[in-house]
Amino acid sequence: MPAAATTVAAGLATGPGSRVTRFAKSTAASVTPVRPGKTHTLSPLDNAMERHTVHVVLYCRAAPGLDREQLKESLSEVLSLYPAMTGRLTRREGGEGAPADGEPSQRGWVVKCNDAGVRMVDARAAATLDEWLATATGDEEMDLLYYEPMGPEPYIWSPFYVQLTEFADKSYALGLSCTHIHNDPTAAALFFQAWAAAHRRTTSTYPPFLHAPAFEVSPPSLPPPPPLLAEKSSAASPASADAAAMSSATFHFPAPAVRALLSSLEPGTTPFAALAALFWLRVTGAANGERELTLALDFRKRMYAPLPWGYYGSVVHFTRARADLAAGLPAVAAALDAHVAGVPEEDLWRAVEWLYARQQQPEGGAAGPFQMYGPELTCVALDHVPMYGAEFEAGAPPARVSCRVGGAAGEGLVIVLPAAEGGEARDVVVTLPAEATARVCRDGEVLRHGAQVVFGTKAGKEA
Amino acid sequence: MNSPPPLPAGNGTGLLKAVYRRVVDNFLAVVTVPLAAAALVAVARFGPEELTGRLLREARPVHLFLAAFLPAAAATVYLMLRPRAVYLVDYACFRTASNCRVPFSTFLEHAKQVPVLNERSVRFMTKLLERSGLGEETCLPPAHHYIPPYKYCTLDAARGEVDLVVFGALDDLFAKTGISPGAIDILVVNCSLFCPTPSFVDMIINRYKLRSDVRSMHLSGMGCSAGLISVGLARNLLQVAPRGTHALVVSTETITPNYYVGSERAMLLPNCLFRIGGAAALLSNSPSRARFRLKHVVRTLTGAQDSAYTCVFQQEDDYGNVGINLNKDLMTIAGNALKANITAIGPLVLPASEQLLFALSFIARRVLSGGFRPYIPDFRTAFEHFCIHAGGRAVIDELQRSLGLSDEQVEASRMALHRFGNTSSSSLWYELAYIEAKGRMRKGDRVWMIGFGSGFKCNSAAWECIVPAATAEGPWATAIHRYPVDIPDVLKH
Numbered sequence: 001m002p003a004a005a006t007t008v009a010a011g012l013a014t015g016p017g018s019r020v021t022r023f024a025k026s027t028a029a030s031v032t033p034v035r036p037g038k039t040h041t042l043s044p045l046d047n048a049m050e051r052h053t054v055h056v057v058l059y060c061r062a063a064p065g066l067d068r069e070q071l072k073e074s075l076s077e078v079l080s081l082y083p084a085m086t087g088r089l090t091r092r093e094g095g096e097g098a099p100a101d102g103e104p105s106q107r108g109w110v111v112k113c114n115d116a117g118v119r120m121v122d123a124r125a126a127a128t129l130d131e132w133l134a135t136a137t138g139d140e141e142m143d144l145l146y147y148e149p150m151g152p153e154p155y156i157w158s159p160f161y162v163q164l165t166e167f168a169d170k171s172y173a174l175g176l177s178c179t180h181i182h183n184d185p186t187a188a189a190l191f192f193q194a195w196a197a198a199h200r201r202t203t204s205t206y207p208p209f210l211h212a213p214a215f216e217v218s219p220p221s222l223p224p225p226p227p228l229l230a231e232k233s234s235a236a237s238p239a240s241a242d243a244a245a246m247s248s249a250t251f252h253f254p255a256p257a258v259r260a261l262l263s264s265l266e267p268g269t270t271p272f273a274a275l276a277a278l279f280w281l282r283v284t285g286a287a288n289g290e291r292e293l294t295l296a297l298d299f300r301k302r303m304y305a306p307l308p309w310g311y312y313g314s315v316v317h318f319t320r321a322r323a324d325l326a327a328g329l330p331a332v333a334a335a336l337d338a339h340v341a342g343v344p345e346e347d348l349w350r351a352v353e354w355l356y357a358r359q360q361q362p363e364g365g366a367a368g369p370f371q372m373y374g375p376e377l378t379c380v381a382l383d384h385v386p387m388y389g390a391e392f393e394a395g396a397p398p399a400r401v402s403c404r405v406g407g408a409a410g411e412g413l414v415i416v417l418p419a420a421e422g423g424e425a426r427d428v429v430v431t432l433p434a435e436a437t438a439r440v441c442r443d444g445e446v447l448r449h450g451a452q453v454v455f456g457t458k459a460g461k462e463a
Numbered sequence: 464m465n466s467p468p469p470l471p472a473g474n475g476t477g478l479l480k481a482v483y484r485r486v487v488d489n490f491l492a493v494v495t496v497p498l499a500a501a502a503l504v505a506v507a508r509f510g511p512e513e514l515t516g517r518l519l520r521e522a523r524p525v526h527l528f529l530a531a532f533l534p535a536a537a538a539t540v541y542l543m544l545r546p547r548a549v550y551l552v553d554y555a556c557f558r559t560a561s562n563c564r565v566p567f568s569t570f571l572e573h574a575k576q577v578p579v580l581n582e583r584s585v586r587f588m589t590k591l592l593e594r595s596g597l598g599e600e601t602c603l604p605p606a607h608h609y610i611p612p613y614k615y616c617t618l619d620a621a622r623g624e625v626d627l628v629v630f631g632a633l634d635d636l637f638a639k640t641g642i643s644p645g646a647i648d649i650l651v652v653n654c655s656l657f658c659p660t661p662s663f664v665d666m667i668i669n670r671y672k673l674r675s676d677v678r679s680m681h682l683s684g685m686g687c688s689a690g691l692i693s694v695g696l697a698r699n700l701l702q703v704a705p706r707g708t709h710a711l712v713v714s715t716e717t718i719t720p721n722y723y724v725g726s727e728r729a730m731l732l733p734n735c736l737f738r739i740g741g742a743a744a745l746l747s748n749s750p751s752r753a754r755f756r757l758k759h760v761v762r763t764l765t766g767a768q769d770s771a772y773t774c775v776f777q778q779e780d781d782y783g784n785v786g787i788n789l790n791k792d793l794m795t796i797a798g799n800a801l802k803a804n805i806t807a808i809g810p811l812v813l814p815a816s817e818q819l820l821f822a823l824s825f826i827a828r829r830v831l832s833g834g835f836r837p838y839i840p841d842f843r844t845a846f847e848h849f850c851i852h853a854g855g856r857a858v859i860d861e862l863q864r865s866l867g868l869s870d871e872q873v874e875a876s877r878m879a880l881h882r883f884g885n886t887s888s889s890s891l892w893y894e895l896a897y898i899e900a901k902g903r904m905r906k907g908d909r910v911w912m913i914g915f916g917s918g919f920k921c922n923s924a925a926w927e928c929i930v931p932a933a934t935a936e937g938p939w940a941t942a943i944h945r946y947p948v949d950i951p952d953v954l955k956h
Contacts, residue, residue, distance in 0.1 A: 027572070029566055031561040073560070077561075115567075119610075156576070
C-alpha cells in the first residue's frame with residue numbers, strides 16, 4: 001500500500017546494486033480467530049531441525065486477479081486453516097506441573113496458537129519476470145526471500161515470512177521462508193497450493209493435516225543411536241569463520257534431456273537417482289572408490305500408515321547410500337535407486353525414538369540441536385512433490401518454483417525438484433561452496449546431458 | 464404510545480406502581496371520559512331537538528361562521544407552522560474487511576517492536592486491552608498493520624482509509640435505499656481528527672457526482688458525540704426545507720493519522736481502543752419509505768466547567784508527540800454530563816407518571832430535610848432500546864449503573880464494543896444494527912441513542928421505529944449468530 005520507499009527499516013534493505021527493493025514489513029492475520037488456548041506440539045523430528053530454514057519461491061505470471069491486495073486477502077483466508085502458522089514458539093521444559101490436556105509433559109518446542117499472524121514483506125523488482133528468469137543469479141534469488149533469525153524472545157518472533165515481490169510487468173514472486181521446525185519443503189510447497197486454492201475461492205486438494213501425535217514415541221530408555229545421526233550430532237559445529245561461503249545455482253533439465261539421460265542408464269532408473277548420481281560424480285570430481293552419499297527422503301508416502309500430503313511438519317529421513325564412483329554413472333545411479341527403494345521404515349522410527357529420548361535430556365551442550373542437512377554432501381529428493389499445482393489463476397500454473405534449505409553449510413546440498421513443464425523434466429538446485437558451484441556451472445558433463453543453467457553464479461552465465 | 468413495563472407478579476408495591484402509572488399516564492382520558500359521559504347524559508336528558516333548536520335560535524350567522532372558521536383557521540396555521548417531522552429512511556455501516564483484523568497478540572507484538580514504547584508502556588497496554596471488553600475481531604486500517612505503523616500513516620494512507628470506510632458505507636446505503644446520488648439535497652459529514660483539504664464533503668461530492676446546489680457541511684473536532692450533532696444539524700435543515708428533501712449524514716473517525724508515538728500512559732488509551740468504523744444515514748422529511756422517526760435531539764455541553772473542558776484534551780507530551788490525553792476523572796464528568804442531559808430530555812420523553820414522581824421526590828428532598836435519595840426516573844418506560852456510545856467498558860458500566868439498566872438493555876453496546884471496538888461517532892449506528900440484526904426491533908419501539916464526547920458533551924437522540932429491518936444484512940451479517948458472547952473481566956490471550 002505505501003508507494004514510496006522513503007524510510008526502509010534496517011534489515012529490510014537488500015544489498016547495493018540489487019534489483020529488488022523491500023519497502024514495508026507488516027503482519028498478516030488470519031480471518032477467523034483461533035480458539036484461545038490452542039497449542040500444537042512439535043514432533044521430535046521437527047525439534048531436531050532447529051538449525052535449518054526452508055525457503056520456497058513461487059513465480060506467478062501477471063494475471064487480472066493477481067494483485068497485492070487480493071493476494072493479501074487470500075493469504076488471510078488460508079491462514080485460518082493453519083492455526084499453527086500464526087502461532088508463536090515457546091519452550092516447554094517438561095516435568096512442570098500437571099499436563100494441560102493429557103499430553104505427556106515433555107521437553108521441546110510447542111507452538112502456542114495465539115493468532116499473532118505471519119510477517120509479510122512488500123517488495124518490488126526492477127525487471128520483468130522473463131528478464132529476471134534469464135539474468136538473475138542463484139544468490140540474487142535470495143533477495144526474493146526475507147527471514148529473521150530467532151532473537152532472544154521467541155514469543156514475539158514470527159517463524160514465517162512471506163515476501164510479495166512485484167515485477168515490472170505485474171508478475172509476482174511469492175517467497176516463503178520459515179524455520180524447518182515448523183515445515184519441511186514439502187509442507188511449504190503445499191501451503192502455496194492451499195493459498196492458491198483460497199485465491200481461486202476453492203479448496204485445496206492437499207488440506208493441512210495438523211496432527212502432532214503422528215510421531216509420538218515412548219521408548220523405554222535411551223535407544224541406541226542410528227549411526228548417521230550420531231555422527232552428525234557429535235560433529236563439531238563448524239565455526240562460521242572457517243566455513244566456505246556457499247552459493248547456489250539452478251539447472252533446468254528439459255524432459256527430452258532427462259529421457260536421453262535415462263536411456264543411457266540401466267532400465268528402471270528414476271530421474272532422481274540419475275541426476276543425483278550425475279551431480280555426485282561431478283561435484284566430488286576425480287575421487288575414486290567407494291564413497292557415501294547422504295540422501296534426504298520425504299517419508300510421507302513411504303510409511304506403512306502413510307501420512308497425508310498435507311501433513312504439517314517435517315518427515316525428512318536421512319539415509320546413507322554407498323556406491324563405487326569409479327564404476328561409472330549407470331552403476332552409481334542403480335546403486336542409489338536400490339538403496340532408496342530398500343530403506344526400511346524401521347530406520348525412521350529408530351531415528352525418531354533416539355531424537356525424542358535425546359530431547360528429553362536436560363538442556364546442555366550435548367543435547368542441543370545439530371546440523372541435519374550436511375555437513376557432508378546431501379541430496380534431497382523433492383521431485384515427487386506436486387509443486388506446480390499452485391494455480392493462482394485457474395489454468396495458470398506457476399512459471400517456476402525454487403526451493404532452498406538454509407543452514408546446510410559444509411560440502412553442500414543438491415535438491416532435485418520437478419520442473420514447470422512436468423513429465424520427466426527436472427530442476428536441480430545446488431548449494432555448494434562458491435568455487436564448487438562455479439565449477440559445476442561450467443562442467444562439460446553436466447552441460448552435455450542437456451542442463452540449462454537458469455540461475456547461475458555471478459561469474460559465468462552460459463546457458 | 465406508551466408501553467409500560469409488564470405487571471410484576473405477586474408483588475404488592477409493583478402492582479400499586481403499575482396502577483399508578485396507568486392512571487397518571489392516561490390522566491387526560493381518566494378525566495375526560497367521565498366528563499364526556501356526564502355531558503352525554505345531560506344532552507340525552509334535555510333532548511337533542513330542544514338543544515339544537517335553542518342553539519339555532521340564539522345564534523346569528525356571524526357566530527356560526529366564526530364558530531366554524533376560527534377553529535379551522537387555527538388548526539391550519541398550527542399545522543403549517545409546525546416544524547416538519549424528520550425521518551430516517553435507512554442507514555448503513557462500514558463492513559470491516561476480514562484481513563484488517565487485529566488480534567491481541569498481533570497488536571502487542573507490534574507494540575513491542577515500536578522502539579518508542581518501553582516495557583512499562585507495553586505492560587500497561589496489555590493490561591488495558593485485557594480489561595477493555597474488545598474482542599479478537601476488531602479491525603485497524605491497513606496502515607496500522609505495518610511495522611512500525613507511524614512511518615506509513617501518511618496523508619495518502621488517511622485518504623485511503625476514508626475511501627475504504629466512507630465510500631464503502633455510502634455504496635451500501637445507496638444500494639439499500641435505491642436513491643440516486645443526484646437526489647441528495649443536504650450532506651453533513653463528521654470526522655473529528657482528520658480534516659484534509661478539500662474536505663470530506665468534497666470527496667463525496669466528487670466521487671458520487673452530487674448536485675452543485677447540495678447544502679454541505681463538515682463538522683470537525685466535535686469529538687465522539689458528533690454523530691448526533693450531525694443528525695441534529697440535518698434535522699434543523701430538513702425542518703424548514705420543502706417536503707421530500709433528502710439529507711445524507713456520514714459519521715466516521717479516521718484513525719490512520721492519529722497514532723500516538725509516545726509513551727505517556729494516559730495518551731496511549733486511544734491507540735488501544737479506537738478502531739476503524741463509519742456509518743452513513745439517509746434522513747428525509749417525508750414519511751414515504753421511512754423506517755424511523757426522529758423525535759428529539761437533545762445536546763448538553765458542560766464545557767463551561769474547567770474540569771469537563773480538560774478531561775479529553777489533545778496535547779503534546781513532553782517529547783512533542785501529539786496525542787489525546789484522557790483524564791482520570793473522566794467517568795465522574797461523564798456521569799455529571801449524563802445527569803444534565805437526562806434532566807433536559809426527561810420532560811420530553813418520560814411519561815407523566817415518571818415525571819410526577821421525579822417532581823415529588825425533588826420537592827420532598829428540598830422541603831423535607833430527610834435523607835431522601837434522588838429518584839432516578841425509570842427510562843425503560845420511555846424507551847425499549849438503548850444505544851450507548853461504546854467508548855469503553857467503563858463508560859457502559861457507569862451508564863448501566865446510573866440509569867439502572869439491565870444487562871439485556873446494554874447488550875447492544877457491549878457487543879458492539881466487543882466486535883468493532885470503539886469506532887467513535889459511528890458506534891451508535893453499529894449498536895442499532897445489532898438490535899435490528901437480532902430481530903428485536905418492532906414497530907413502535909423507541910430507541911435512545913446517547914453519545915459522549917470531548918468537550919465534555921453528552922448528546923441524546925430519541926427515535927421511534929416505523930418499519931423494522933427485514934434482514935440481518937449489514938456489518939453484523941457474518942457474526943450475529945455468534946452473539947451475544949460472554950465477555951470475561953480479564954481476557955486470556
